Amino acid sequence: MEKRVKYKSFVKDPGTLGSLELSEVMLLFVPNDPKSDLKLKVQTHNIKSQKYTKEGSNKPPWLNLTSKQGRSHIFEFENYPDMHACRDFITKALAKCEEEPNKLVVLTPAEQLSMAEFELRFKLLRENSELQKLHKQFVESKVLTEDEFWSTRKKLLGKDSIRKSKQQMGLKSMMVSGIKPSTDGRTNRVTFNLTSEIIFQIFAEKPAVRQAFINYVPKKMTEKDFWTKYFRAEYLYSTKNTAVAAAEAAEDEELAVFLKPDEILAQEARQKMRRVDPTLDMDADEGDDYTHLMDHGIQRDGTNDIIEPQNDQLKRSLLQDLNRHAAVVLEGRCINVQSEDTRIVAEALTRAKQVSKADGEITKDANQERLERMSRATEMEDLQAPQNFPLAPLSIKDPRDYFESQQGNILSEPRGAKASKRNVHEAYGLLKESILVIRMTGLSDPLIKPEVSFEVFSSLTRTISTAKNILGKNPQESFLDRLPKSTKDEVIHHWTSIQELVRHFWSSYPITTTYLSTKVGKLKDAMSNTYSLLDAMKQSVQSDLRHQVSLLVRPMQQALDAAFQHYESDLQRRTAKIT
Amino acid sequence: MPAIASKQYSDDVSLLVLLLDTNPLFWSTTSITFSQFLSHVLAFLNAVLGLNQLNQVVVIATGYSSCDYIYDSSLTSNHGNFESNGTGMPAIFGSLLKKLEEFVTKDEELSKEEVSEDRIPSCLLSGSLSMALCYIQRVFRSGHLHPQPRILCLQGSPDGPEQYVAVMNSIFSAQRLMVPIDSCYIGVQNSAFLQQASYITGGVHHTPKQLDGLFQYLTTIFATDLHSRGFVQLPKPIGVDFRASCFCHKKTIDMGYICSVCLSIFCEHHKKCSTCGSVFGQSKLDDASSASDKKRKAPST
Numbered sequence: 001m002e003k004r005v006k007y008k009s010f011v012k013d014p015g016t017l018g019s020l021e022l023s024e025v026m027l028l029f030v031p032n033d034p035k036s037d038l039k040l041k042v043q044t045h046n047i048k049s050q051k052y053t054k055e056g057s058n059k060p061p062w063l064n065l066t067s068k069q070g071r072s073h074i075f076e077f078e079n080y081p082d083m084h085a086c087r088d089f090i091t092k093a094l095a096k097c098e099e100e101p102n103k104l105v106v107l108t109p110a111e112q113l114s115m116a117e118f119e120l121r122f123k124l125l126r127e128n129s130e131l132q133k134l135h136k137q138f139v140e141s142k143v144l145t146e147d148e149f150w151s152t153r154k155k156l157l158g159k160d161s162i163r164k165s166k167q168q169m170g171l172k173s174m175m176v177s178g179i180k181p182s183t184d185g186r187t188n189r190v191t192f193n194l195t196s197e198i199i200f201q202i203f204a205e206k207p208a209v210r211q212a213f214i215n216y217v218p219k220k221m222t223e224k225d226f227w228t229k230y231f232r233a234e235y236l237y238s239t240k241n242t243a244v245a246a247a248e249a250a251e252d253e254e255l256a257v258f259l260k261p262d263e264i265l266a267q268e269a270r271q272k273m274r275r276v277d278p279t280l281d282m283d284a285d286e287g288d289d290y291t292h293l294m295d296h297g298i299q300r301d302g303t304n305d306i307i308e309p310q311n312d313q314l315k316r317s318l319l320q321d322l323n324r325h326a327a328v329v330l331e332g333r334c335i336n337v338q339s340e341d342t343r344i345v346a347e348a349l350t351r352a353k354q355v356s357k358a359d360g361e362i363t364k365d366a367n368q369e370r371l372e373r374m375s376r377a378t379e380m381e382d383l384q385a386p387q388n389f390p391l392a393p394l395s396i397k398d399p400r401d402y403f404e405s406q407q408g409n410i411l412s413e414p415r416g417a418k419a420s421k422r423n424v425h426e427a428y429g430l431l432k433e434s435i436l437v438i439r440m441t442g443l444s445d446p447l448i449k450p451e452v453s454f455e456v457f458s459s460l461t462r463t464i465s466t467a468k469n470i471l472g473k474n475p476q477e478s479f480l481d482r483l484p485k486s487t488k489d490e491v492i493h494h495w496t497s498i499q500e501l502v503r504h505f506w507s508s509y510p511i512t513t514t515y516l517s518t519k520v521g522k523l524k525d526a527m528s529n530t531y532s533l534l535d536a537m538k539q540s541v542q543s544d545l546r547h548q549v550s551l552l553v554r555p556m557q558q559a560l561d562a563a564f565q566h567y568e569s570d571l572q573r574r575t576a577k578i579t
Numbered sequence: 580m581p582a583i584a585s586k587q588y589s590d591d592v593s594l595l596v597l598l599l600d601t602n603p604l605f606w607s608t609t610s611i612t613f614s615q616f617l618s619h620v621l622a623f624l625n626a627v628l629g630l631n632q633l634n635q636v637v638v639i640a641t642g643y644s645s646c647d648y649i650y651d652s653s654l655t656s657n658h659g660n661f662e663s664n665g666t667g668m669p670a671i672f673g674s675l676l677k678k679l680e681e682f683v684t685k686d687e688e689l690s691k692e693e694v695s696e697d698r699i700p701s702c703l704l705s706g707s708l709s710m711a712l713c714y715i716q717r718v719f720r721s722g723h724l725h726p727q728p729r730i731l732c733l734q735g736s737p738d739g740p741e742q743y744v745a746v747m748n749s750i751f752s753a754q755r756l757m758v759p760i761d762s763c764y765i766g767v768q769n770s771a772f773l774q775q776a777s778y779i780t781g782g783v784h785h786t787p788k789q790l791d792g793l794f795q796y797l798t799t800i801f802a803t804d805l806h807s808r809g810f811v812q813l814p815k816p817i818g819v820d821f822r823a824s825c826f827c828h829k830k831t832i833d834m835g836y837i838c839s840v841c842l843s844i845f846c847e848h849h850k851k852c853s854t855c856g857s858v859f860g861q862s863k864l865d866d867a868s869s870a871s872d873k874k875r876k877a878p879s880t
Contacts, residue, residue: 424643427603428687434606434613435680439673443618448794456792460799464812 003082005029007040008074020075021122022089027065029075030119042067047094052087063087121150133493134500143526144504148519152503175325181231192231199342202230203349204328207264210346212257220254223342233258265324483545490537491552494530498556501527505563509570524567531560593804594635594718594728595627596711599649601640601683602736604700605766609735611790616765620733621672623797628652630802635726637714640679641707641734642686643700648710649678701739704732704772708749708760715758727805729759729782732773735766740831743772743824750776759783761801765790771820771831778819785814826854 003022006015007029018031027047029040042065049066053059061083065073077083125132131153138144181190203210209230217226233255236245249256483491505523508516534553541549599620606613624636638650650672708730715728730753753760759782762773769786777784787796803811825832825846836845841855851858 424604424690425687427607428683428690430607431601431603431613432680432683434617435676435683438614438617439676439680441614443622444615447618447622448792452789452792453795456787456789456795457799459788460796460814464814 003086004078006076007031008076009072015076020086022086022093027090028119028122029073040073042073047090050087050090052083065090124153130493130496134496137497138500138526141526143501143522148504152500175321192227194227196342196345200345200349201328203346205324208257210349211264212254213342213346214350216254229255230258483549487537487541487545487549491549494534494537494553495556497530498527498559501530502559502563505567509566511570511574520567524564527560527563531557591804591806592631592633592726593627594637594715594726595624596637596639596714596728596730597624598639598641598704598707598711598730598732598734600702600734600736601679601686602643602700602702603683603687604643605702605736609765609790611765611793615791616793617676619794619797621675622794623802624672626798627802630804633726637711638675639707639710640682641702641704642682643702644689645682645686646703646706646710647678647682647685648714649682650675700736701742702734702736703742704734704736704739705742705745705749708732708746708753712749712752712756712758715756719756729761729805731801732760732762732776734762734764734770734773737766738770738772738831740824741829743829744826746772746776750779753780759805763787763796763801765793769820771822774816774819775821778816783813784816 003020004017005020006017007020008015016031018029021028021030027040027042046067047065051064051066053062061077061080063075063077063083063086065075067073075083075086077086125135135149139146139149181192183190203213213226217223221229229252236248236259245259249259501523505520505527508520508523511517511520534557538549538553597620606616624638627636628634634652636650636652637648640647640649711730715730718725718728750760753776758780760776760780761782762770762777762784764770764773764784764786774784776782783800785796785800787793800813803813822831823835823844824830825835826843827845827847827849830846832844832846836848837843838845838852838855838857838859840857841852843852843854849859
């Protein structure tokens with residue numbers, strides 16, 4: 001039951017508009033404004049008393065519910081009949097709660113329902129009329145409980161929860177080298193504007209820079225001095241003079257950190273190469289960027305000059321930068337730190353790296369497995385013995401042997417009615433007597449009665465014409481479309497109901513608790529009731545459609561018959577155990 | 580006779596092979612007597628012969644223990660006997676009834692010799708179908724001018740599951756020969772064999788509801804020749820009982836196991852196929868994985 005109300009926490013409260021949803025177990029108030037956090041959930045058995053204004057007085061239709069904890073909830077309805085309906089519903093629910101105090105234990109799981117879950121169930125019932133019909137048929141008549149009904153529909157509930165998952169924020173595809181300074185043109189001073197986003201990207205792509213930041217700031221230098229040195233190093237790279245870079249690196253050891261190859265990245269690459277299966281035919285130990293070969297690799301600034309060997313460590317190729325940047329973008333944002341403090345960001349990234357490094361550590365067993373695979377790969381196939389596949393030889397036997405071997409089965413397992421020799425003899429005598437009769441008397445006159453012949457002809461004509469109309473020349477049309485709409489809806493609803501009952505029935509076996517035994521009894525009664533409804537429906541259908549409806553109803557009855565048979569046999573077995 | 584008519588067969592010349600159920604265990608339990616049944620059938624056969632002068636009729640008796648030809652309208656011994664012996668019986672069927680009586684006597688003697696008494700009281704449908712197909716094959720080989728053959732099964736006995744393989748083989752042979760099998764079941768149950776036979780071969784299957792009107796059913800549905808069936812609406816089945824019999828216990832099943840080599844049907848899981856000897860359950864992948872498991876465990880021990 002659902003009504004539109006205005007909720008008040010006290011009498012003079014202006015009130016909040018929303019909808020009041022009532023069930024025998026719970027009372028739920030949802031305001032119309034989604035942003036409002038004034039949502040109310042009250043268990044029925046927690047309601048102590050209710051007061052209401054009388055019709056005909058000057059007051060609006062109010063219903064005041066007092067809980068056992070002393071709180072009051074005032075609902076103002078749109079009209080007095082709505083208020084009376086809710087009042088009567090709550091009165092009945094309260095009476096049931098008092099009549100069945102022992103069943104509160106069964107209702108305990110309902111209390112643990114979250115507000116969102118409860119709203120979701122009501123929403124699903126509101127949207128799906130068929131689901132609402134089933135819910136009304138089974139839950140309100142107490143064949144199933146709320147939890148039993150929804151336990152088979154977790155997909156419906158889970159579908160909405162999937163939508164709540166947030167999409168992870170990615171990274172920009174702009175490279176760090178794309179940062180451009182601003183210049184005033186008159187002096188040689190350039191200015192770099194760093195945002196937290198840029199800093200995050202630098203830390204993600206260059207672990208050595210991140211580690212240097214943690215080591216030097218703020219003990220040895222300020223954050224501004226740190227970034228000044230970093231961009232000085234970047235400037236030296238952009239020039240073509242590696243000799244100047246080497247000279248400055250010799251003087252300033254802190255600047256040299258930015259000019260050396262990133263040792264952390266090299267270590268990670270070596271670990272990844274170690275995880276590669278050694279049976280793969282791959283030169284994983286050789287440099288995969290060809291920088292060890294002369295005249296290979298393009299410099300970042302696009303030049304192709306030959307570099308002197310002693311400054312080889314100061315080189316960085318464009319390919320390495322591109323690969324590193326792509327790896328970082330694909331890895332995505334692995335931490336959710338939104339802090340403006342640069343140190344917190346650097347430390348969080350370092351911890352994330354350490355965690356992933358621990359996960360990727362190679363254990364002893366993995367080493368052993370790698371060694372086994374390595375030794376197995378070195379075997380040469382042409383020196384191995386041919387493998388013997390475990391296949392049985394195929395033999396098509398003589399069919400006569402097959403049929404003769406089956407004779408024993410027939411004798412050992414008798415089937416069908418046993419016909420004694422005396423009965424056979426009498427039957428043969430009767431048959432010969434019939435032949436003698438027809439030889440003596442000949443064909444009967446008349447051979448067939450005219451009214452019988454007409455009846456046969458009429459029924460055949462009706463059968464053939466009916467079959468033509470049903471099968472027809474339109475394969476898209478099914479027989480259900482030819483039924484009246486009410487009968488068709490009834491058939492489909494019965495099918496849905498029987499599926500629900502049968503699913504719960506078979507999932508209750510084996511019966512291990514009293515709860516399951518009670519549940520199976522309820523389901524059996526509900527199935528008996530449905531069986532009677534099926535028979536009534538068959539009789540109420542018109543005579544020309546009855547045969548088709550019988551064909552449609554037969555699988556439903558077979559499913560119910562199987563359930564009844566299992567119920568009776570299981571009941572006998574459990575009764576025999578008790579005896 | 581003066582001159583044999585030349586063979587000029589048109590589309591509607593038919594050869595009807597009738598399989599007549601003479602199982603005494605069935606006829607002792609029916610509401611209609613065998614003599615009444617024979618009246619309808621003989622009148623029907625006379626009508627078929629009257630539809631076209633060149634039509635042929637062959638009757639095969641299907642007994643409890645044996646089968647035999649009891650009438651063949653193309654034999655010269657059945658021509659020329661036009662004397663009437665005073666009764667209402669046409670003399671043309673005198674030999675049929677005489678042979679039927681002899682057949683029943685022989686069938687009774689054969690049933691006495693049977694050791695097994697636990698058989699389902701079914702008739703030898705597979706045997707009579709095979710004999711009908713042999714006769715039709717001889718007709719096919721006599722020349723390209725021949726009447727169009729079809730088979731009509733008049734049966735009331737229940738299905739014998741032990742004949743499943745033989746019946747299905749006959750049905751597939753008839754399908755290959757393009758010979759339709761019409762079936763008229765007058766028993767109380769449904770016959771899965773006859774339903775499948777008519778469905779597979781393109782014949783007509785019908786279960787009459789009023790047995791005292793059998794002649795009307797036969798002339799309305801089953802007297803139609805193959806050419807005319809293209810213009811006539813005949814009863815169509817709403818559903819076909821496609822259940823099979825298992826090869827191990829010979830009982831009817833609707834769900835079971837099947838050998839992927841020879842397509843034998845079993846009602847329970849076997850380790851080996853009793854027809855072709857294939858071993859079930861053991862496959863190459865299972866052994867390969869177990870072998871690799873052993874190899875992995877050895878070094879760690």
